Amino acid sequence: MLHKRYHFDSSQIIQRAEELVSAASNRYKITVQVANRAKRRRYEDFDNIDDPMVKPVLRAIIEMSDELTQPEIIGD
Numbered sequence: 001m002l003h004k005r006y007h008f009d010s011s012q013i014i015q016r017a018e019e020l021v022s023a024a025s026n027r028y029k030i031t032v033q034v035a036n037r038a039k040r041r042r043y044e045d046f047d048n049i050d051d052p053m054v055k056p057v058l059r060a061i062i063e064m065s066d067e068l069t070q071p072e073i074i075g076d
């Protein structure tokens with residue numbers, strides 16, 4: 001069985017990561033936050049097979065940059 005490879009626009013991921021870093025007051029802290037979210041997501045979504053090819057770090061960067069640019073998606 002062949003697995004379909006999902007391709008991500010690496011320039012978009014880099015741009016989102018740069019936005020996160022530039023908006024943060026401390027580059028180290030935002031890096032740790034991304035890593036912690038990716039680690040947490042990895043274990044929370046272990047049984048979830050929505051996007052098995054999406055790495056947890058990429059998903060964390062995308063989610064955090066969306067939260068940064070679209071604050072209305074953050075719940076109470």
